[in-house]
Structures are given as C-alpha cells and as structure tokens.
Amino acid sequence: IDYYDMKRENAQYLKFYSLKKQNKSLYFKMATVVSRDPNELFYGFTLDKGKNEGINVNDPVITENGLIGRVYSVTANSCKVKSILSPDFKMGVFNTATLDSGVISGKKSLADDNLTAMMYISSQNKMNVDDIVVTSGLGGMCPKGMAVGKVKEIKQDDYDSSFYAVIEPFDDVRNIIDVFVVTGFSGKGDIVTDALS
Secondary structure (H helix, E strand, O other), rough: OOOHHHHHHHHHHHHHHHHHHHOOOHHHHHHHHEEEOOOOOOOEEEEEEOHHHOOOOEEEEEEOEEEEEEEEEOOOOOEEEOOOOOOOEEEEEEEEOOOEEEEOOHHEEEEEOEEEEEEEEEOOOOOOOOOEEEEOOOOOOOOOEEEEEEEEEEEOOOOOOOOEEEEEEEEOHHHOOEEEEEEEEOOOOOOOHHHHH
C-alpha cells in the first residue's frame, strides 16, 4: 500500500513540476479528493488542504489538463470544491479558434455525462465541434488561457431561445482524485464572494 501511495505521489509531483515549468507565474498546492457528497448532483468534492496551506474561497482547481472547479468553502485543513459541471459555477471563457466568448456554467441535463455548457454565446457565433475553450481571465478569478474543454455541439435553449455550446472537459470531473489548487497568479483580483456562491 505504501509503495502504491508513494508511486501516485511521485506521479503527482512530476505533473506539478511540468505545470510549474509551463506556468511560472502560477502558484499551486497539490491536493487529493478525500470525500464526495452522494447527494451532490454536480460532482463537487472535498480536498485535504485548506487555510493552513494558503487556500482561499474562489481559488481555481485544476489538473494538468485544465480547469475542473473552484473552491467555495474553506476550513483550516480542508476545502470544498464546486465543479464546472454545476450551474452555480460561473467563469468567463472564449473559443481559441473563433474568439467567441461566453460563460461556463453547468446544466443538470449534462452533468451525469461529464459535460458542461458555455452559456450566453452569440446567435452569430462561428464555433465548431472540437474547438478548444479556455478561460478569459476577466474578473481576476482565474488565469487567462487555462484550458476548460472542447466543443461537443451547439444548441439552442428550449426556454429562452438563446444559444449555448455543450463543452466536454479534458478530465472526467466525476472521478478525479489528484488536483492542484491555484493559490496565486499574475493578475489575480478581488472577487465578490456572494456574487459567485
């Protein structure tokens, strides 16, 4: 058991150094998922790091492949994460190929398939399947250019006729174990917590 724990930890360190090499302005804390609430419909989770490790509310949570959530509650030694599959998750994004912009926010109909949505896109958008979506950096909550996922399809909302893109994250958020919490980056700003909770 110790051998496999050490092997997994070493693999996580390698991912950490690879990420740090690519993003020198970012500061991370490695963390592990310690619990999931079975009543949580959008696959949020609890991590084994908290205030004592410098983690704060609204810190982005990522893997080596991209964004998967943000911290919404912190204690001394743990924190709770809202995943990008949740409708309560909100973050500005844009399409790297077409520059169409929108907001990542989950939908109940998509979460069980590990899919989220890019909301508020223009009806004249030029987005295509497999385009890459990244964070915009607006508001200072997350670094600009962090990978979120790829476009799976463009749909029209049944309720208000607005357009949105179905986005497939680069990781299976439902089964993630090891993550990184971004505790600092160039351009990090103050966020009004109540508006994002």
